[in-house]
Amino acid sequence: MSKLIYTKPEALRPVKTHYCPGCGHGIVHKLIAQIIDELGIREDTLLVAPVGCAVLAYNYIDVDGLESAHGRAPAISTGLKRVHKDKIVICYQGDGDLLAIGAAETIHAANRGEDITVIFINNAIYGMTGGQMAPTSLEGQVTKTTPKGRDASEVGYPIRACEMLNTLVAPVYIERCAVYDVPHINKTKAAIRKALRYQKEGKGYSFVEILSMCPTNWGVDPVKGAEWVKEAMESYYPLAVFRDIPAGKVPELAAPEGTSAYERREEAR
Amino acid sequence: MNDKILMKGNEAIGEAAILAGCRHYFAYPITPQNEIPAYMALRLPEVEGTFLQAESEVAAINMVFGASAAGARVMTSSSSPGIALKQEGFSYLAGAELPAVVVNMMRGGPGLGNISGSQGDYHQATRGGGNGDYKTIVLAPGTVQELADLTIKAFELADKYRMVAMILGDGYLGQMSEPLTLPKAVQNIPSKADWALTGPKGRAGRSIASLRLAPDDALYQHNMHLAEKYAQVEAAETMAESYLCDDADIVLCAYGTSARICRKAIKKLRSEGIKVGLFRPISLWPFPKKELAKVASGAKKLLTVEMSLGQMLDDIRLHSGKIPSEVDFYGTPGGALPKIETIIEKVRSYV
Numbered sequence: 001m002s003k004l005i006y007t008k009p010e011a012l013r014p015v016k017t018h019y020c021p022g023c024g025h026g027i028v029h030k031l032i033a034q035i036i037d038e039l040g041i042r043e044d045t046l047l048v049a050p051v052g053c054a055v056l057a058y059n060y061i062d063v064d065g066l067e068s069a070h071g072r073a074p075a076i077s078t079g080l081k082r083v084h085k086d087k088i089v090i091c092y093q094g095d096g097d098l099l100a101i102g103a104a105e106t107i108h109a110a111n112r113g114e115d116i117t118v119i120f121i122n123n124a125i126y127g128m129t130g131g132q133m134a135p136t137s138l139e140g141q142v143t144k145t146t147p148k149g150r151d152a153s154e155v156g157y158p159i160r161a162c163e164m165l166n167t168l169v170a171p172v173y174i175e176r177c178a179v180y181d182v183p184h185i186n187k188t189k190a191a192i193r194k195a196l197r198y199q200k201e202g203k204g205y206s207f208v209e210i211l212s213m214c215p216t217n218w219g220v221d222p223v224k225g226a227e228w229v230k231e232a233m234e235s236y237y238p239l240a241v242f243r244d245i246p247a248g249k250v251p252e253l254a255a256p257e258g259t260s261a262y263e264r265r266e267e268a269r
Numbered sequence: 270m271n272d273k274i275l276m277k278g279n280e281a282i283g284e285a286a287i288l289a290g291c292r293h294y295f296a297y298p299i300t301p302q303n304e305i306p307a308y309m310a311l312r313l314p315e316v317e318g319t320f321l322q323a324e325s326e327v328a329a330i331n332m333v334f335g336a337s338a339a340g341a342r343v344m345t346s347s348s349s350p351g352i353a354l355k356q357e358g359f360s361y362l363a364g365a366e367l368p369a370v371v372v373n374m375m376r377g378g379p380g381l382g383n384i385s386g387s388q389g390d391y392h393q394a395t396r397g398g399g400n401g402d403y404k405t406i407v408l409a410p411g412t413v414q415e416l417a418d419l420t421i422k423a424f425e426l427a428d429k430y431r432m433v434a435m436i437l438g439d440g441y442l443g444q445m446s447e448p449l450t451l452p453k454a455v456q457n458i459p460s461k462a463d464w465a466l467t468g469p470k471g472r473a474g475r476s477i478a479s480l481r482l483a484p485d486d487a488l489y490q491h492n493m494h495l496a497e498k499y500a501q502v503e504a505a506e507t508m509a510e511s512y513l514c515d516d517a518d519i520v521l522c523a524y525g526t527s528a529r530i531c532r533k534a535i536k537k538l539r540s541e542g543i544k545v546g547l548f549r550p551i552s553l554w555p556f557p558k559k560e561l562a563k564v565a566s567g568a569k570k571l572l573t574v575e576m577s578l579g580q581m582l583d584d585i586r587l588h589s590g591k592i593p594s595e596v597d598f599y600g601t602p603g604g605a606l607p608k609i610e611t612i613i614e615k616v617r618s619y620v
Binding site: 042043044045046048049055056058059061062063064065066067068069072075076077078079080081082083084087088104105107108 | 334339473
């Protein structure tokens with residue numbers, strides 16, 4: 001007797017994507033679709049797609065999709081969620097989008113504790129425009145706009161999004177993952193599942209950063225791309241659960257006067 | 270029964286928006302329109318609505334974008350420099366065909382300028398500073414009553430055509446208090462179920478976007494579709510007031526606060542026996558071209574009066590059918606009001 005153990009998730013459309021070989025977006029799209037299926041939330045999910053390589057994400061994930069101007073996805077997600085309080089809003093963003101042009105929107109949506117899930121793809125480069133420096137490009141990293149390598153004395157240091165957001169009171173869940181090999185893909189899936197489950201339960205703002213590959217713009221093959229995430233990126237961007245307030249992992253900063261934002265939210269219910 | 274109440278212009282906009290069914294409002298503080306967010310912060314929670322002070326004008330217009338896509342009647346307000354920032358959003362709303370109401374209580378410019386009332390954003394509003402071929406419906410109230418009535422109208426037009434409708438007032442109008450009769454609460458808000466993002470219950474996912482890459486002519490065709498829609502708006506939605514124009518040899522052309530000042534001048538000039546009238550566009554886009562041409566055909570001279578260096582003047586010149594020497598201009602930039610005496614002197618000089 002045969003048993004079906006693997007199939008395409010229902011929430012993933014049966015279409016070809018435009019992503020390059022070795023790119024991490026396809027992996028993360030599939031994880032999101034699988035979790036949407038598992039949580040049974042397809043009919044209640046709204047996806048905000050960013051300017052960047054994932055701008056067409058709504059063509060691949062079969063939910064209601066809204067395209068954002070560059071950097072504005074958290075503000076647009078705020079508008080969506082404030083109207084549809086009972087729906088799931090996924091705010092999908094890249095590094096230039098989330099940390100450069102949209103830094104203000106990122107910080108303030110997190111600070112308000114918008115009940116949304118931000119999925120942050122950090123591949124340390126601008127993909128869509130052909131490989132320019134991102135806020136997360138590593139020191140010394142050669143890009144189209146840092147031909148001699150990123151010089152921190154000129155253009156500043158790579159920004160650590162999770163650590164920065166972890167200084168805020170309101171977010172309930174912040175984790176950094178990676179998708180360079182299967183064990184880490186599985187961990188990423190668990191993180192996305194937790195983030196979306198928290199949103200389904202109305203727990204508040206969650207942020208999942210995913211270290212991902214852009215072999216095309218890094219000028220390497222897909223295997224080398226995965227290795228570079230592990231060897232070069234992970235040491236600067238440590239993989240960790242920065243906070244998980246519903247599970248009791250509460251950073252000091254998030255609990256002024258001994259009460260976390262999450263606890264206050266729970267008390268208010 | 271006298272059902273009139275006294276209200277400040279900016280607050281009248283807020284109450285009218287609520288009467289129009291607006292339950293979501295996002296904005297960033299800027300003078301001289303701060304009474305609108307203050308009013309909404311108090312009133313919206315009373316009607317189970319959402320007031321949110323955004324981190325910037327750019328964020329505010331994008332919250333509007335999200336709420337509009339979700340199917341809500343939504344508004345933002347600002348003043349000139351803030352509107353400049355929101356124009357990114359206007360272009361995206363136009364591209365995605367999303368309705369929204371925007372209020373601009375104009376102040377003196379350019380740059381930070383000052384906080385006095387001005388009409389320096391006529392070009393910005395009617396030509397648009399956002400990218401691409403798009404149009405914004407622009408309504409120019411002249412009284413507190415009209416601020417309320419046209420706010421209701423703006424929501425109706427925004428939904429009807431799925432585009433941005435702007436209330437273009439100025440600091441003077443927003444700050445002044447006048448008696449008004451509040452409009453009736455709007456009962457029949459059109460359903461948006463066939464396009465809004467509500468979660469794909471029992472259907473495939475749908476998307477709202479302004480990016481159009483495939484097929485090759487997708488964006489061309491979309492622009493042609495928008496052009497057709499804009500032509501419908503131009504054919505059906507012009508609004509203008511003609512005051513004492515039937516026998517007028519001289520017609521003053523002005524909108525909003527400038528038109529109020531022109532009215533005072535006309536009263537004095539008429540008492541001197543000078544046949545002068547007022548043409549007041551209420552819709553600045555679509556511009557009331559036919560209405561202007563009709564009024565202008567019987568007049569010998571037009572005088573455009575604006576609180577700017579001459580912006581609506583372009584439309585008066587384009588659509589009045591008059592030769593340049595027949596269209597005069599008097600403008601006061603930088604937040605200054607036109608002087609009644611100057612208007613009177615100019616008109617006398619034509620006789």
